[in-house]
Amino acid sequence: MALCQHLSALETLVPAADYSCPECVAQGDTWVHLRVCQSCGHVGCCDQSKNKHATKHFQATSHPVIISAEPGEQWAWCYQDQAMAEY
Template sequence: MTAGRQGIDPEVAPSGPGCVECEETGGWWVHLRRCAACGHVGCCDTSPSQHATAHFEATGHPVMQSFEPGEDWFWDFTRSVGVTGPRLADPQSRPEEQPVPGPAGRVPEDWQDHIH
């Protein structure tokens, strides 16, 4: 399915190299997702805090894109389907040297016990 232009602004850069809220609180994430409307980077639903979904719920911004190296898929929260979309502003992903889960130094040794 095509996302169309509603909910996507290809000119907006991502908010940073990691989850905005996890960076503010000292949290950590498994994978990252980028809001296609405003560039907000949040953590995936496998992550303990699920900030990408929380961003959708708080803002109504319907489409997000993977922010992982080598991935360019989009997800439409309102329809619960994968969609296609345009190339968004660079950078296209988190830094490749950033570990998964990440960021380095904040992931607990028992991280697998904390994921969804």
């Protein structure tokens, strides 16, 4: 199965600059896992987290691809095409 155009275009992965969800920190909330936007480096919490800031970031910006910021996880997700890739 071929990757979507957004996942295929990834050349260099943008790592998390900080291991926290700034929106959750500002709200005094916690998160389950973190995701990193590959368009701008925004770090947001996953959909298992109460606030789902990574998905909200996609909805606000249309930045299509995130990667997991979790140690040992090596995958990328394209919101627009609902596609996943391991790297």
